[in-house]
Structures are given as C-alpha cells and as structure tokens.
Amino acid sequence: MTRIDRFRALHAAxxxxxxxxxxxxxxxxxxAGLGFQALATTSAGLAFGLGRRDGAAGKAETLANARAIVDAVEVPVSADLENGFSxxxxxxxxxxxxAAAVGLAGGSIEDASGDPARPIYGFDQAVERVAAAAEAARDLPFVLTARAENYLHGKPDLDDTIRRLQAFSKAGAEVLYAPGLTELSQIRTLCAAVDKPVNVVMGLKGKPFTVAELAEAGVKRISLGGSLARTALAALHRAGVEMRDQGSFGFAAEALTGREVEAYMAPHKGDRG
Incomplete structure (x- = not known):
C-alpha cells in the first residue's frame, strides 16, 4: 500500500x-518510532522553531519543513497548508x-483569510476554494482536509460551522475539521451532521477529552496542533528559569539520554553502521 492508501485506510478503520x-x-x-501510524505538520510549531509567531512561515518554508518530515519517516504525513497561501x-x-510533489499524503485548506478586518472568507468564496483544491486532490491523489475556522476567530457559530463543513464535503473534501470546539456536545452534534471523517484538535483550551470519549462522539482523527511544540518549549523554559534563578541543573534528571534519543534517529550518511 502507498502512504496515501494507508492514510485513507486509517480514516476507514x-x-x-x-x-x-x-x-x-x-x-x-x-x-513515528513510538508507533503512531500517521503524522501532521504544524504551522505554529514551524513558526516557533524559526523564532516567529504562528502564521509567519511562508509557503516555501512550510513545504521545505514538510519535505524534511516526509523524508524522515515511512508513515503518511499530512500538512497544515493554512489558507492555501492564496x-x-x-x-x-x-x-x-x-504539497503532493514533496511527498505529502494529504493536507488542509482553511477558510481563515489572514485578514484581521475579515478573518473568515465569505461562504461562497470558501466553498469555491475547497472545490478547486478538491478537484486537484482527486487527480493526484491527495487526501484533502477542509477546515472551518469560526471558533478560532471569534465567531462561535456552530450552525454556520456545520453549514460550511457540509458544503466542503459536497465540494469534495475527504476530511472535515473545525478547530476550537470545547464541548463534547458540540463535537457530537457536528459529527452527526456531516458525512465525512471529522478531525478535532486536542491540547488547546477546554477539557482534554480522551480518545475513547472522542471516538464515542463520532470523531475519527485527533490532532495536536502546536501543543507538542509548546510542550517541548515549556520544558526548555523551565530549564532556563532553573539555571537563571537557582543556578542548578535538576531538569536534566528528566531528560532522555543521548542513547535513547539516538535510538529513534537515522544514522548520518557518513556514519559507520
């Protein structure tokens, strides 16, 4: 099976x-070494690694980061493609x-415009963008996720969010995603109203629902956004504060050993063995 075949099989299981x-x-x-069967990139994590705020990485940097991740693992990788950079x-x-050319199995297009004065595209424009992306995805092939961003941009309107996701599904998106929902009842209502697999994000605000709770609500896919990158930065922050304020290095007791880390990494081409 190709990576795309395996990715689609995960959504059908x-x-x-x-x-x-x-x-x-x-x-x-x-x-991947821990056994996760698919991965997704994070625009926030990439931006933080570049020393920038979320949303400040361009298309070229996003795809270069995605290629590095794709080349590092054997599992399918989906990318956060923001608003399609257009x-x-x-x-x-x-x-x-x-995105398909760098080896990605899928990616997401959102209806957030990046314009503070008009943060969400109008309904018709949002659907047209997804329809065009979906047609291209079918020809590649490529697993397109369509995102309705209302809840991340000050518009907690579940009815409009569902209306958009239903239209995105009809336009050809294979996966539907509405980040920012904080109540299990909202998630359950959304999942019951659409006919495609639903992605939710954990690690943001709200209750940290379990995989079992989300599955019972009808969720198929659970991503983490930038929360893993922020967790790593939190550990670095604690270590830095300890060194600065206490002059001690107790944080190192919780670090992975070099051998443990290297067990997950590929040898360099110039290394022996």
Whole structure:
C-alpha cells in the first residue's frame, strides 16, 4: 500500500486515531518510532522553531519543513497548508499540487483569510476554494482536509460551522475539521451532521477529552496542533528559569539520554553502521 492508501485506510478503520504534530524531522522520527501510524505538520510549531509567531512561515518554508518530515519517516504525513497561501482558488490548486510533489499524503485548506478586518472568507468564496483544491486532490491523489475556522476567530457559530463543513464535503473534501470546539456536545452534534471523517484538535483550551470519549462522539482523527511544540518549549523554559534563578541543573534528571534519543534517529550518511 502507498502512504496515501494507508492514510485513507486509517480514516476507514473503526474508532479514532491520533495524528500527532511534529515540528521537524527529529520530532517526527521520535513520534513515528513510538508507533503512531500517521503524522501532521504544524504551522505554529514551524513558526516557533524559526523564532516567529504562528502564521509567519511562508509557503516555501512550510513545504521545505514538510519535505524534511516526509523524508524522515515511512508513515503518511499530512500538512497544515493554512489558507492555501492564496485567497484565490487557483492559488489553492497550486499549493495542493506543490504539497503532493514533496511527498505529502494529504493536507488542509482553511477558510481563515489572514485578514484581521475579515478573518473568515465569505461562504461562497470558501466553498469555491475547497472545490478547486478538491478537484486537484482527486487527480493526484491527495487526501484533502477542509477546515472551518469560526471558533478560532471569534465567531462561535456552530450552525454556520456545520453549514460550511457540509458544503466542503459536497465540494469534495475527504476530511472535515473545525478547530476550537470545547464541548463534547458540540463535537457530537457536528459529527452527526456531516458525512465525512471529522478531525478535532486536542491540547488547546477546554477539557482534554480522551480518545475513547472522542471516538464515542463520532470523531475519527485527533490532532495536536502546536501543543507538542509548546510542550517541548515549556520544558526548555523551565530549564532556563532553573539555571537563571537557582543556578542548578535538576531538569536534566528528566531528560532522555543521548542513547535513547539516538535510538529513534537515522544514522548520518557518513556514519559507520
């Protein structure tokens, strides 16, 4: 089976699966080594690694990061492609084709515009963008996830979110995603209203539901967004504060050993063995 075949099979299997979000090749190898069957990139994690705020990485940097992750692992990788790096359907099509060319099994297109004055695309424009991306994805093939971003941009309107996801499904998206839902009842209502696999994100605000609870609500896929990168940065922050304020190094007692880390990593081409 190809990576895309395996990715689609995960969405067709019973229950829910976790698709964690590495931010570079090393974190990808560790997560794949732990047995996760698919991975997803994170725009926030990439931006933080570049010393920037979320959303500040461009298309070229995003795809270079995705290629590094794809090349580091054997499992399918899906990418956070933000708004397709374009307001126009044609630009979304180009992004989907470029994403497939770096070896990605799938990726997401969102309806957030990046414009603070008009953060969410109008309904018709949002659907047109997904329809164009979906047509390109079918020809590749490529697993397209369509995201409705209302809840992340100050518009907690479940009815409009469901309406958008239903239209995205009809336009050809294979997976549907509405980040920012905080109540299990909202998630259950959304899953019952659509006919495609639903992705939710954990690690943001709200109750940290379990995989079993989310599966019971109808969720198929569970991602982590930038929360794993933020968790790693939190450990670095604690270590830095300890060194600065206490002059001690107790944090190292919880670190993985070099041997443990290297067990997940590939040897360099110049290394022996």
């Amino acid at each position: 019973p229950g829910a699966f976790v698709i964690p979000n590495p931010w570079d090749a090393g974190s990808a190898r560790l997560l 307001h126009d359907p044609e630009g979304c099509v180009a992004t989907i084709r470029d």
